[in-house]
Amino acid sequence: MTDQEGYTTRLQGLLDRWSAGDEEVIDELIVHSQGQLRRIASRMLAAKPHVGRWNQTDDVLQNSLIRLHRSLKAVKPESKRAFNGLAAIQIRRELIDMARSLYGPEGRGRNHKSDPGEVDPEGNARPLYDQADPATDVYGQLEMVDFHESVGRLADEEREVFELIFYQGMSQAEVANLLKVSERTVKRRWRQARLSLSRSFGEEEK
Known part of the structure; x- marks a missing residue:
C-alpha cells in the first residue's frame, strides 16, 4: 500500500466514525490532515513570495486547522472528496483574510517592497511565482484577495477541479x-476554470 493509499484509507475510516456520531474523532481528523494542509500552505506561499515574506507556513497551517476544526463541528463530510473540498475552502478563506490584513489600507505589507525573485539568463528579474505552479499564468497576475474570491465564484465542477489541482x-x-x-473531463474542467478566471480580469489564457 502506498503512502497516499494509506492516508486515504485512514481518512475514510475517521470520516466513517464521524458520520456514525463519534464526537471524539474530530481531533484525530485534524491531526491526520495536518501534513496535507501544510503542503497546501507551503505551496501557496511559495507561489506568492511577497505574501510569504510576512507569513510562515505554520502560521497559515495553524489558522487553517482552527477553521477546519470549527467547520467540522457543523459539517460531517462523508468522503475524502467532501473532506478535501472543506479543507480547500478553509485554506482559501485563511489566505483571503491574510492578504486583506497585509494589503488593506492599514496593511503592514502595503508599503514594503518584496524580493523580486530570481534573475533570468538575460539579467531580467523574474518573480518566483512565475515558476511555482502550472496555473501561474492566471495566479501571477492577480492580487491575492481577488484571486481566491474568484476561485470561490467558479461553477461547482470547475471550482472542485481547480481546487484539487491548484490548492492540493x-x-x-x-x-x-x-x-x-475521465481525465478528458478533468482536463476540460481545468481549462475552463482557468479561462473563467482569466476572463474575470479581462485577460485571455495563453
Missing part, C-alpha cells in the same frame, strides 16, 4: 480517479 497539488489523473470521471 493533485495530478489530473488523481483528480479523475477521485471524482470518478
Whole structure:
C-alpha cells in the first residue's frame, strides 16, 4: 500500500466514525490532515513570495486547522472528496483574510517592497511565482484577495477541479480517479476554470 493509499484509507475510516456520531474523532481528523494542509500552505506561499515574506507556513497551517476544526463541528463530510473540498475552502478563506490584513489600507505589507525573485539568463528579474505552479499564468497576475474570491465564484465542477489541482497539488489523473470521471473531463474542467478566471480580469489564457 502506498503512502497516499494509506492516508486515504485512514481518512475514510475517521470520516466513517464521524458520520456514525463519534464526537471524539474530530481531533484525530485534524491531526491526520495536518501534513496535507501544510503542503497546501507551503505551496501557496511559495507561489506568492511577497505574501510569504510576512507569513510562515505554520502560521497559515495553524489558522487553517482552527477553521477546519470549527467547520467540522457543523459539517460531517462523508468522503475524502467532501473532506478535501472543506479543507480547500478553509485554506482559501485563511489566505483571503491574510492578504486583506497585509494589503488593506492599514496593511503592514502595503508599503514594503518584496524580493523580486530570481534573475533570468538575460539579467531580467523574474518573480518566483512565475515558476511555482502550472496555473501561474492566471495566479501571477492577480492580487491575492481577488484571486481566491474568484476561485470561490467558479461553477461547482470547475471550482472542485481547480481546487484539487491548484490548492492540493493533485495530478489530473488523481483528480479523475477521485471524482470518478475521465481525465478528458478533468482536463476540460481545468481549462475552463482557468479561462473563467482569466476572463474575470479581462485577460485571455495563453
